[in-house]
Amino acid sequence: xxxxxxxxxxxxxxxxxxxxxxxxxxxxxxxxxxxxxxxxxxxxxxxxxxxxxxxxxxxxxxxxxxxxxxxxxxxxxxxxxxxxxxxxxxxxxxxxxxxxxxxxxxxxxxxxxxxxxxxxxxxxxxxxxxxxxxxxxxxxxxxxxxxxxxxxxxxxxxxxxxxxxxxxxxxxxxxxxxxxxxxxxxxxxxxxxxxxxxxxxxxxxxxxxxxxxxxxxxxxxxxxxxxxxxxxxxxxxxxxxxxxxxxxxxxxxxxxxxxxxxxxxxxxxxxxxxxxxxxxxxxxxxxxxxxxxxxxxxxxxxxxxxxxxxxxxxxxxxxxxxxxxxxxxxxxxxxxxxxxxxxxxxxxxxxxxxxxxxxxxxxxxxxxxxxxxxxxxxxxxxxxxxxxxxxxxxxxxxxxxxxxxxxxxxxxxxxxxxxx
Numbered sequence: 001x002x003x004x005x006x007x008x009x010x011x012x013x014x015x016x017x018x019x020x021x022x023x024x025x026x027x028x029x030x031x032x033x034x035x036x037x038x039x040x041x042x043x044x045x046x047x048x049x050x051x052x053x054x055x056x057x058x059x060x061x062x063x064x065x066x067x068x069x070x071x072x073x074x075x076x077x078x079x080x081x082x083x084x085x086x087x088x089x090x091x092x093x094x095x096x097x098x099x100x101x102x103x104x105x106x107x108x109x110x111x112x113x114x115x116x117x118x119x120x121x122x123x124x125x126x127x128x129x130x131x132x133x134x135x136x137x138x139x140x141x142x143x144x145x146x147x148x149x150x151x152x153x154x155x156x157x158x159x160x161x162x163x164x165x166x167x168x169x170x171x172x173x174x175x176x177x178x179x180x181x182x183x184x185x186x187x188x189x190x191x192x193x194x195x196x197x198x199x200x201x202x203x204x205x206x207x208x209x210x211x212x213x214x215x216x217x218x219x220x221x222x223x224x225x226x227x228x229x230x231x232x233x234x235x236x237x238x239x240x241x242x243x244x245x246x247x248x249x250x251x252x253x254x255x256x257x258x259x260x261x262x263x264x265x266x267x268x269x270x271x272x273x274x275x276x277x278x279x280x281x282x283x284x285x286x287x288x289x290x291x292x293x294x295x296x297x298x299x300x301x302x303x304x305x306x307x308x309x310x311x312x313x314x315x316x317x318x319x320x321x322x323x324x325x326x327x328x329x330x331x332x333x334x335x336x337x338x339x340x341x342x343x344x345x346x347x348x349x350x351x352x353x354x355x356x357x358x359x360x361x362x363x364x365x366x367x368x369x370x371x372x373x374x375x376x377x378x379x380x381x382x383x384x385x386x387x388x389x390x391x392x393x394x395x396x397x398x399x400x401x402x403x404x405x406x407x408x409x410x411x412x413x414x415x416x417x418x419x420x
Contacts, residue, residue, distance in 0.1 A: 011342070016349045016414070023413050024353055032145040036405045043137050044119060044398055046070070051117045051126055051133040057169035060085055060105045067105065067136065067161040074144045076159060082180075086173050087161040091146050091153065097188040098156035099416045101142060101408070103135035103382075104165030104173065104194065104366055108390045122398045130386030130396040135193040136161060138382035141405050142412065151409075154417030155188060165194075165366050170210075170330045174369040189343045189415050190377035191408065192367045195389065196396055197381035198404045201347050204362035205371040207334025208280040209287055212327045213238070213298060217305075218320040219271035229305045229322045231273035232262050238301035239275065245293040253281035255290055276329070282362055284334060298324050332364050333372035343376040343415060350410045356403060380408065 011019075023029055055063040064087045071079045076089030087105070090098075107128035109115075117126035143159045145151065162173030177183045192202075215231040215238070239257060247253050255277065262273030279290045305322045337344055344360075351358050363379065370377035383404015388394040 011345070013345055013349065016342075016345050017352060020346070020349045020353045020410055020414055023410055023418065028149045028151055029409070029413065032149045032151060032409060033402075033406045035145065035148070036141065036402045036409075039141070040398060040401065043141055043401065044124065046140055047124060047129065047133045047137040047396070048117055048119060050136050051124075051129045052115055054109070054111050054113070054115065055106050055128070056109060056111050057106045057164055057166050059111055060163045063105045064161060064163070067140075070140055071143065071159065074140065075147050076143055082176065084173065084176050085163045086177060089143060089159045091143070091157040091159070093153045093156040093416065095154045095156070095417070096186065098158045098186050099153075099412060100158040100160055100177075100183075100187045100190045101139060101412055102160040102162050102174070102190065102192050102366060103139040104132050105136065105161045105163055106166045106169055107131070108166045113392075116392075124396045124398065125394070127392050127394055129394050131195045131389040131394070132165070134196050134382040134384060134386065134396050138193045138405060138408060142408055145405075145409055151413065152418045153413065155415070156186075157412065157416060158183070158187065162366060168210075168329060171332055171366060171369055174366040178369050178373060178375075187370070188376070190367065190370045190375065191343075191412060191415070192365055192377065192379035193382050193408060194365050194379050195381050196384050196386035196404075198356055198383050198400065198407055199358050200361040200381065201344065201358050202361050202363045202365055202367055202379035203337040203341075203344055203371075204282070204360065205333065205335045205368035206280055206282065206362050206364040207284060207287055207368075208278060208330065208332045208364055209291060209328065210279070210330030211277045211291075211294065212274060212329050213277060213294075214272055214274040214325045214327075215298070215302070215322055216272045216325070217269070217322045220269040222267040222269060225269055228269050229320075231270050231322060234301045234305040234322050235260070235262065235273040235275060237304060238298045241297035241300055242277075242294050245290065245297075247290075248281070248283070248286050251281060251283040251286060253279075253283065253286040253290065255279045255294075278330075280364070282334070295326060298326065332368050334368065335372040335374075337371055337376065337378065341376050343378055343411075346414045347378055347380070347411055350407055350414070353410065354403065354407060356407060380404075380411075383407070
């Protein structure tokens with residue numbers, strides 16, 4: 001089977017289905033897909049090994065080094081890290097463009113989190129074992145299949161372990177990649193592998209904004225300075241007011257107050273209090289509206305705090321009031337893939353070929369960046385099943401991993417121009 005040029009026009013779905021069927025029947029592709037089944041012990045070993053390496057946002061370097069070592073062992077070309085820690089390995093093609101296959105390296109867990117990574121039968125347990133040790137394992141498995149079986153591709157393949165997908169990482173790894181002209185001008189389509197499962201195609205990027213709100217005051221002693229404005233009380237008022245905000249159900253919109261900090265002792269009026277707020281919506285307008293409501297709630301709390309404090313002190317003596325600061329700590333762009341995009345048609349045709357049922361889903365993933373730029377990109381799972389993401393009870397069941405890997409392989413082959 002030799003690589004063929006990609007058609008310039010939009011192909012009918014039946015043509016894409018025929019292309020996928022030819023790919024799946026090719027001897028080298030069949031050998032690679034059978035190899036997925038035979039290598040499960042090795043895949044589980046990779047997954048357990050990578051999950052045992054702590055990788056909090058901004059602390060992924062040890063895991064990145066591990067992945068670079070695996071890329072070299074697979075014999076990928078040009079294995080390197082960029083200046084923020086993204087790891088690259090490539091399989092060169094004849095064309096100037098490339099297809100990226102990526103999985104994020106980071107987890108949500110702080111550096112000192114106990115990582116009790118273990119296996120019991122077909123189930124793997126521990127923080128980050130599914131999100132995203134499963135994705136990193138799939139990335140390696142696909143790269144190894146291309147190298148071991150010399151699978152054809154007209155486009156170059158860029159295998160990427162990227163940093164900064166979770167939380168305050170704010171998609172910094174993928175932002176950096178698509179800000180670099182080398183990649184921005186060459187990546188034609190992106191396949192993001194994130195978590196477990198084979199039943200979804202993320203083709204709609206969920207937008208979000210995240211804020212840190214800090215309220216400050218003069219502080220003081222709970223007895224002698226009673227009546228001084230209290231930042232914790234002000235923050236509580238702001239939370240109460242904001243929590244009463246109308247939230248749209250269509251388009252779906254959510255908010256969450258995930259972290260609260262403040263105070264030093266029970267008998268001290270604190271000098272500051274803070275919270276972190278997450279706002280998400282399928283509508284940019286609703287995100288803007290909720291941000292305005294958040295700012296209004298904080299302003300109202302500051303004003304009320306000054307009035308109430310003056311009344312409590314019952315004195316003409318002036319004292320500093322409350323002040324607030326709102327800092328944006330996350331801004332994930334939203335967007336939607338064109339329903340006729342070739343990458344989406346290819347994914348659907350692959351699911352039909354494999355007898356797999358999947359649904360289009362909206363989520364916040366690394367695919368947000370290329371989708372928001374009008375690029376073709378999807379995020380899909382690594383196969384198997386899992387639950388408990390972002391908790392210490394996270395698990396991954398390897399049953400069904402083979403289906404997920406076959407799915408990814410056929411999608412990448414079709415995108416990279418190997419089908420005719």
